[in-house]
Structures are given as structure tokens and as C-alpha cells.
Amino acid sequence: MTRHLLRDDDLSPAEQAEILDLALELKKDRWANKALAGPQTVAVIFDKSSTRTRVSFAVGIADLGGSPLIISTANSQLGGKETPSDTARVLERQVAAIVWRTYAQAGLEEMAAGTRVPVINALSDDFHPCQLLADLLTIREHKGDLAGLTLTFYGDGRSNMAHSYMLAGVTAGMHVRIVAPEAYAPREDVVTDAERRAAETGGSITLLTDPREAAVGADVVVTDTWVSMGKEEEKSARLRDLGAYKVTADTMALADPEAIFIHCLPADRGYEVDPEVIDGPQSVVWDEAENRLHAQKALLVWLLGKHGA
Numbered sequence: 001m002t003r004h005l006l007r008d009d010d011l012s013p014a015e016q017a018e019i020l021d022l023a024l025e026l027k028k029d030r031w032a033n034k035a036l037a038g039p040q041t042v043a044v045i046f047d048k049s050s051t052r053t054r055v056s057f058a059v060g061i062a063d064l065g066g067s068p069l070i071i072s073t074a075n076s077q078l079g080g081k082e083t084p085s086d087t088a089r090v091l092e093r094q095v096a097a098i099v100w101r102t103y104a105q106a107g108l109e110e111m112a113a114g115t116r117v118p119v120i121n122a123l124s125d126d127f128h129p130c131q132l133l134a135d136l137l138t139i140r141e142h143k144g145d146l147a148g149l150t151l152t153f154y155g156d157g158r159s160n161m162a163h164s165y166m167l168a169g170v171t172a173g174m175h176v177r178i179v180a181p182e183a184y185a186p187r188e189d190v191v192t193d194a195e196r197r198a199a200e201t202g203g204s205i206t207l208l209t210d211p212r213e214a215a216v217g218a219d220v221v222v223t224d225t226w227v228s229m230g231k232e233e234e235k236s237a238r239l240r241d242l243g244a245y246k247v248t249a250d251t252m253a254l255a256d257p258e259a260i261f262i263h264c265l266p267a268d269r270g271y272e273v274d275p276e277v278i279d280g281p282q283s284v285v286w287d288e289a290e291n292r293l294h295a296q297k298a299l300l301v302w303l304l305g306k307h308g309a
Contacts, residue, residue, distance in 0.1 A: 036066025085114030147173030
């Protein structure tokens, strides 16, 4: 059966750990693995603009001996004249895997259901599992074992990043706190899924509205842009509603003294995070950005190893 990564809990705890272990190996010897030798081609499709996703997948595919085929939906039939399932059936005869950065999660699910090659969610409105693999890799490098760590996410609890932090965090056995106004609380179905996974791993999910309470003792402090792609018309309301949830030096002072700060970027300094935090000594955002490369290479190697197995 073909394996895909459409949301974070598509991976079991053991599988997630296996991919992170592999990512560490690939980071130590960047060009040792040539899983895409041939070169095999990987289709990387973009509905949304991108810097880190585009660069890390293109470079990673090349590192693995493959050829990245970058496709913009503005210049293809996908989403216009052709359905995701039909596009997948065309691509599967020519590429080893499909990576798609898009809007609706339903489109990814349709594509995965209609193809025999691995499909990777490179970002959707609901989840961002590739980013979470990179983030967990970064946390592991700086903090050691993931299980038992407390991670606090500030901002829009209904965002793709908050949803992925819940699912991926508890899969790793972490204690995940989501702190957001009630109107920005995570989707109930995602909370239920995260709680189900937490019961297996010993992790936990806590939903909070008090920014100070959420910071106390945190090992990892996280935020994300308040105005994601597609939400630009809501900017003024979001800045008003989320203003109290900015990560500041005071926030970090309430966290564990050895706490680290992460942000998937791009960042709006002065809005969701103060410059002295993201550019300060506890910030590991540049390690995090680099780790997109290593985590995604490991994911590709792992999925290709499962494909046809």
C-alpha cells in the first residue's frame, strides 16, 4: 500500500521517530543517500508562494540524486480544467512522488486517493506536517528527547501550524499548550484526534487563553504569523484580537531558563514576536529553517522505501 503524508498523525509514534533518526543521519552526511538516483523526478506543485518549501524540496531532491519538477498551478491544468485525481494519474507514470503546497486539505486527499506514488502535504490550510518534522528535529537537537517536553504555541489556535503542533507534538509524547483567544480555538475534531494520540504516547493537550499562564515552565515557545496567506483581508481584526499573544522577552522570562524559541518564518517582527526574542540567544529559527532540508529528505527516503514494499 502506498504511504502518504497528508497530516501529522499519518505517522505512528515509531514512524515519526524513525524519520527523525534518518534526518539526523542525512544531516551528518548530506550526499551519502541517493534514493532518487536515475535521476528520478519528483513533482513539486505550488498553489501558494514559497521560499523555504521551494528551496528545501528542490535542493533536497537534487541531494538525493533526483530531479525536482517545480510546477505552478497558475501555469498548469490542475485546479482549472483537471481534477487532482486526474492530475495524479498523469503524474504517477512519470514521477516518483508528488509534493503539493495548496489550500484545501480535500484536494490533497483526492490526489492521494487517486495515485500509486507517495503524496506529501507541503502545506494546506489545515496542516503543515513537513514543517513539524523540521521543528521536532530542531527541538531534539537542542533539547534531547522529545517525550515529556512542554511546548507552548501562541496565536491563532485554528491555524494549520497549531493543528500540526498538536498532532505531531503528542505523537512525540510532548505536552502541547495552545494559547489563543476563545474565538481562535483549535478545531474540535483536531483536538479530539490529538487527545486520542496523546493517550497512546503519554503526551497531552491543554487549551489556554491566558498568555502568562501558558508560558510558565515551557521548554519550547512557538508562534507563527498572525496573517497567513489567504487571510490578508482579516489583518486589522487579527492584529486587534491577537495583540495580547505576542511573544516578548517577558514571555521567555516566564518559560524554563533553558527554553528555546521557534518560528517557521516568515516573521512579522513587532507583531507576533518582538525582535529581541527572534533575534536573541534563545532563538533557533535559522537551525529550524535549515532542518526543512534534512527532514524532508528523510521523509522522501522513508516514503520511497515504503512504496511498493
